[in-house]
Amino acid sequence: MSSAGEGFELTSPDARITIKVDGAHTDGAYELFEVEAPRGPAVPPHVTPWAKAYYVLHGRMAVLVDGEVHDLGPGSSIAIPPEAAHTFTVHSPSARFLAISLTDAMGRFFRDVDRTVPAGTPPAEAGPLLRDVVGRHGITMGEWSS
Secondary structure, eight states: OOOTTOSEEEEETTEEEEEEEOGGGTTTSEEEEEEEEEEEEOSOOEEOSSOEEEEEEESOEEEEETTEEEEEOTTOEEEEOTTOOEEEEEEEEEEEEEEEEESSHHHHHHHHHHHHSOTTOOHHHHHHHHHHHHHHTTOEEOOOOO
């Protein structure tokens, strides 16, 4: 159980992630994260081997899934199948959403990113640091624009 404002916090170049339900508590079946992302684009389109879904709590964001853009606001949700190219862009000052991931792979990935990329690293500078991380987790990712 985690109460409001509680959870293990991790950082990535495009968001702050709070683990609300860890895979260790679900025998690796699923995980639940609260994601706080600032205005602007997230990481480039990427492909993960696990399925996930987003549920927007506050803010507006566009989610790109396999070339189709979906505009999401509070109360909106989207499912992202495994192996689908996806990313998001926050259009409001920030967005807060829940990310539900099947298996415990997403948590292992976020922990690796948190250990590898120093907090506050601008997204464009994080690309080279993330190359090995994404490879270790079976993720393919496009390149950041300059």
